[in-house]
Amino acid sequence: MSGFGRATRVGAVLGLLLLELLAGSAAADTTTDLAAARALFEHNLDAIRHHDAAAYLTCYLRSPLLARTGATGFSLGYDSLAAGVGSGWPDAFEGLDLRLTPIRDGLVYGTYRYRVRYGAGEQSGLSERLFVDTPDGWKITVTTAFAATDGVPAPPRAVVGGTLVRDGKIDAVGRRRDVQLPAGVDTIDARGKFIVPGLIDTHVHFSQTGWVDGRPDALDLRDEFPYEQVEERLREHPEVFQRAYLASGVTSVFDVGGFAWTVAMAHAAEANTDAPHISAAGPLLSTLDYWLNLPGERQFMFLADSSAAVQGVRYLKSIGAAAVKVWFIVSPGSDFAAMTRNVMAAGAEARRQGLPLIVHATGLREAKVALQAGARLLVHSVMEAPVDAEFLSLARAGGAFYCPTITVIDGYARLPVAARTGKSPAVDDPLGAVDSLTRARGLAAAARLAHERPAPVHGRQSARGAAGGHPHRHRHRRGQSAHAPRPGDLRRDGGDAARGAHAGRGVARQHAGRCAGDGSRRRAGHDREGKDRRPSDPGGRPQAGRREPAQGPDRDALWRGADGGGAAGGGGEDP
Structure with a gap:
């Protein structure tokens, strides 16, 4: 017999000898004893779940002969148990069967199956209890725990109604009388409810709120809504959105770009059973030197050349990013050949570092380059034209995934409606998963837009627009190409959110291009002479988090009813 086995036998013998001394001659019927032992067991588990040291210790026999056997071997005594309580509570604990x-x-023996989780590690096994009736009430006098051997699945569960879950998978479905359940299976009463698998959301941004703030x-x-304060709240309270995902049945998400803190947040979430599984790409490598950053923190790293691409990928590897995200934005007059070289360099370095390449490429030409660079995931649809045979061949050859994000444009289409009506957009949230602050901010922003709405002139333009004094409109109309509709063109969609939204993509996309540094066009935040009115960082780039105008949809176009005029933020592109 092994030392571990001898220790277990000694513990049991000592416990039984002790019981002879404590139980006395008092008798109790079997039913009462079993009920008392079960109540003590439930009290013990409840104390563990609530991390209640005092309640936990009241369950055990206060004696030097209290016997315990576990992963560290055999030990005796109440005092050693009490000394260690409170220093290592599990994050989750279940006692089943x-x-x-x-x-x-006055003496009851019991066994149960357990699942226990410490951080990201989970164990399951079998535990024993010996319950004894003492002058101080029922107590646990012997306790053991034996972890399951590697490869042994957790005990099966049955959901009342006839669904059997075994080893994490649905093993059988049917009416209760038609499904044979194993003896001792743990059961969950889910009558009147639906059972669904955990959903996966492959395009989220924890660095965003879902609204204009x-x-x-x-x-x-x-x-x-100062941007730096918005980002601070997102960084300090990711649980708001983690809880919303779980409440919506989403158990895994992919954060496809944001500030570096999202990577650390994703790693921490693996040890948190109140959060979904999270993978995070971290800061984006951008073909556009984009301004939406913080004074001391960037979420857009500019792909100035191939060297910047290599350095950016290595940085992402160093912080533990789950992927390399490229924001492939083509602006009018940009050097597409140079962009292609930089994206290809990023893809090559990503392969060397063992990181998957994921790409935002909503143009067909950019999407093909992304696939040639080794993209494993296109995070949006190709929007400008139908995909062709060459695209499909590249996607198949690389085993690429395609995330269409069909509903994103619908969300942006609600922005002009809120601007016109002053009402917060309807939120598709039947489970109440969206937090109250996010809802309140949506309402406040909508009310403000309605309050500031200028009086129309000739039924089309705002007073400021008629006077030529609205800088946002002027910036939209400078340098527009023939293929892209003007903001005013959106009015002809007659309020059709879908059509207006797709038209808005063209306006917003070319608007993004004008932010790339084309000297012939005025950039957001520039005056009529082309001078930058926003404070700059030491590198000369405009700082975010300030209250100067930023590029974005023409607000007057939103007021006029251009449904979809706010299409795809980020200068027309959702990261």
């Missing part, structure tokens, strides 16, 4: 049998009056490039309300 309790089996009790009376040994004699998190996207001042879509609509600039930083005077009311």
Whole structure:
């Protein structure tokens, strides 16, 4: 017999000798004893779940002969148990399939299966309890725990109604009388409810709020919602959105670009059972030197050349990013050949570093380059034209995934409606998962837009627009190409959010291009002479988090009813 086995036998013998002394001659019927032992077991588990040291210790026999056997071996004594309580509570604990049998009056033996989670590590196994009736009430006098051997699945569960879950998978479905359940299976009463698998959301941004306070490039309300404060709240309280995902049945998400803190947040979430599984790409490598950053922190790293691409990928590897995200934005007059070289360099370095390449490429030409660079995921649809045979061949050859994000444009289409009506957009949230602050900010922003709405002139233009004094409109109309509709063109969509939204993509996309540094066009935040009115960082780039105008949809176009005029923020492109 091994030392571990001898220790277990000694513990049991000592416990039984002690019981002879404590139980006395008092008798109790079997039913009462079993009920008392079960109640003590539930009290013990409840104390563990609530991290209640005092309640936990009351469950055990206060004696030097209290016997315990576990992963560290055999030990005796109440005092050693008490000394360690409170220093290592599990993050989650389940006691399943309790089996009790009376040994004699005042003595009950029991076993149960357990699942315990410490951080990202989870164990399951079998535990024993010996319960005894003492002058101080029922107590646990012997306890053991034996972890399951590697490869042994957790005990199966049955959901009332006939669904059997075994080893994490649905093993059988049917009416209760038609499904044979194993003896001792743990059951969950889910009558009147639906059972669904955990959903995966492959395109989220924890650096955004879902409303304009998190996207001042879509609509600039930083005077009311300072961007640095919005980002601080997102960084300090990711649980708000983690809880919302779980409440919606989403158990895994892919954060496809944001500030570097999202990577650390994703790693921490693996040890948190109140959060979904999270993978995070971290800061984006951008073909556009984009301004939406913080004074001391960038979420857009500029792909100035191939060297910058290599350095950016290595940085992402160093912080533990799950992927390399490229924001492939082509602006009018840009050097597409140079962009291609930089994206290819990023893809090559990503392969060397063992990181998957994921790319935002909504143009067909950019999407093909992304696939040639080794993209494993295109995070949006190709929007400018139907995909062709060459695209499909490249995607198949590389085994690439395609995330269409069909509903994103619908969300942006609600922005002009809120601007016209002053009402917060309807939120598709039947489970109440969206937090109250996010809802309140949506309402406040909508009310402000309606309050500031200028009086129309000739039924089309605002007073400021008629006077030629609205800088946002002027910036939209400078340098527009024939293929892209003007903001005014959106009015002809007659309020059709879908059509207006797709038209808005063209306006917003070319608007993004004008922010790339084309000297012949005025950039957002520049005056009529082309001078930058926003404070700059030491590198000469405009700082975010300030209240100066930012590029984004024409607010007057939103007021006029251009549904979709706020299409895809980020200068027309959702990261």
